[in-house]
Amino acid sequence: QQPVQSPQAVILREGEDAVINCSSSKALYSVHWYRQKHGEAPVFLMILLKGGEQKGHEKISASFNEKKQQSSLYLTASQLSYSGTYFCGTGTGAGSYQLTFGKGTKLSVIP
């Protein structure tokens, strides 16, 4: 079943922060975050595995809450280059071959 992302869209001014959530009704083993700019391929950002470890990548970080089967992506001090659609892909086991992707969150950063 497809994970649910929220919000569907968000508009930020440069320097503002945003949180994107990804929730699943299934028990998750891994959550993969991607960013896709218009007309381009999705680009990998980070993976979180079962264990609740928070990860960071410059000003973008993420957490994984096993109890809630939810992951959150945090974008701080947003830049124009952060604009795009963010997708979470979820895996349900260590032996998973497949990722199931959410419908995406469109982030627009304006000057």
Place this chain on the structure above:
Amino acid sequence: NAGVTQTPKFRVLKTGQSMTLLCAQDMNHEYMYWYRQDPGMGLRLIHYSVGEGTTAKGEVPDGYNVSRLKKQNFLLGLESAAPSQTSVYFCASSYSKVGTTDTQYFGPGTRLTVL
């Protein structure tokens, strides 16, 4: 390294025509995937392969066939194209299962229109 490449980048078909999309990767990845992306739907898995000579169905396999005769190539075929197959098709590959620290790397996509 070219990474994951897809051929062609754009294609227009008439209903009932057939075509094959080619995906190639030079990263010696074991796993390969075909997705379709439609507005507001995210990425949906069509078929995937866990190694040379193997294929399996994903979430939306109807109307598509695949083959993995060589480890580096994964072909997606449409035998009789329908307007509902108008979409952007992405190929991806990964070295190992997605439940590890590995992830999938995507090609640039093929934009297909079926009239």
